[in-house]
Amino acid sequence: MEEKEQLLHQFHDWVNFVHMLNERDAGLWNYPIAEGKWTVRDVVSHIMHWDKYFLNEAIMKIAEEGRVATQHQDFDEFNEQARQIGWQVNINALAEQSIQAREQIIQQISSMSQEQYEGVYMDDDGNDFGLAQYLQDFIWHDQHHMKQIMDLLKLNFHNSKGD
Template sequence: MRITAAEKTDLQQILQLQYQAYESEAHIYQDDQIPPLTQTLADFIEESQSRTILKAVLEDGMIIGSARAREGNGTCYIGKVIVHPDYQNRGIGTALIRELERLFAHTARFELFTGHRSERNLYLYQKLGYHIYRTEPVHERLNLVFLEKLMYQDGRDALLAAFQDWVAFAVQLQKREELYWNQPVAPGKWTLRAVVSHIMLWDKYFYEHAIDKIYRQEPLTLRHTDYDEFNRKAQLYSEQTSITSLAEQAIFYREKIIAAIRSLTDESYNKEYIDADGHPFFVAQYLKDFIPHDQHHIAQMEEKHGEQR
C-alpha cells in the first residue's frame, strides 16, 4: 500500500468508497441522509479545488482509503478519513492522518470531527493525540464532536520534560491505597489500575519495537495493532498484576524510553524510520502524539483524586 495525492480521475472511485465507508455511520445514527452519503460527484469535484486529497492505494491500483484537508488561519482541518470496510483495523486511517500531519506540519493546530457515538473514530483520534474541545448538536440523535491537536514546536529537551510528567505522576500513585486504584476514573470508564496498565503496556510496546530498536540501530518491528484487543489485554493484565508492580513497570518503561531518546544523536533523533508495516516513524512525532494522551488520562485521574480529598 502507498499513500499519494489523489488525481481528478480518482474522485469517482473515492466517492464510491466514501458511500461504503459511511454506511456504518448511517446505521449508528439511523440516518441515511448524512452529508457524506448525499454528496454528488459534482460537489466532490468542486470541493477538490480547495482541498488536499490523499488516497491509499494497493499495488493493483485499488483505492482502499482516503482523507482530505484544507488550511485556514493556522489550522489544518481534516475531514472524511475513510477506509474500505474490508481493510479497516490495519493502520490505514492512522497512516492517512499521519501523512496529512506531515504535509501540514507548518500549521499550529489540527482539527477534525466525528459523531458522538462513533466510538472507534473517537478512540483513534484521541490515540493520535487529539482532544475534544467542543460539541455541536445536529439533531436528537447526533452531536458532532470536534477534536483538536496543538502542535509542539519545542525541541527534544522540552518534549522529554513533558513526557517525563507521567513518571512523576506514577510516583505519586504509589502512595495511594488499593481501594483508590480499583475505582473507575469516571462513571462507565476504566479503573485507575486499568489506565495505568494501558499506558504502561503502550510504553513497553513502543520501547521494545521502536525506541530500543532505534537506539540499537536495528530495524523497527513496530506494527499496527488492534486497539480493542490491545486495550482488552491491558485491562486483563491490570486485574492480574499488583498495584505495586504496575506502578514500578510504568515508571521503568517510561524512564527507559526517555533515557534511550536522550542518548540519540541529533541525526538519529530526526531521522525518518520505517516500521514493519512500511509506515514512516519519527521519534519527535511519537512524543508529540503520546504527551496529549498522557495528559488526557492524568487529568481524568487528578479529577478523581480531587473528588476524594
C-alpha cells in the same frame, strides 16, 4: 531547552504522576475514572503496555538497528490485554513497572544522537515513524488520562495513604 529535552521533560511527567498515585489510598487504583469506564489501575496498565510495546518495537530498534518494527495494532484487543495485565500484579509492582518502562524510553532517547532522534523510520506497515511525533502524541495521550484521573481525585479522593 531544545525540543528533544523539552519533550522528554514533558514525557517524564507520567513518572511523577504514577509516583503521586502510588502515594494515594490503594482504593483509588480500583476506582473507575468515570461511570462505565476503566479503573485507575487499568489506565496505568494501558499506558505501561503501550510504553513497553514502543520501547521494544521502536525505541530499542532505532537505537540498535536504525529501524522500527511497529505495526498497526487492534486497539481494542491491545488495550484489553493491557487491562488484564494490570490485574495480574499488585499496585506497587504495576506502578514500578510503569515507571521503569517510561524511564527506559527516556534514557534510550536521551542517549540517541541528534541524527537518530531526527530520523524518519518506516514501520512494518510502511508508515513513517519519528521520535518527536511519537513523544508529542504520547504526551497528549498521557495528559488526557492524567486529567481524567485528576478529575476523579478532585471528586472522590482527598486522602493520601497516611491520612
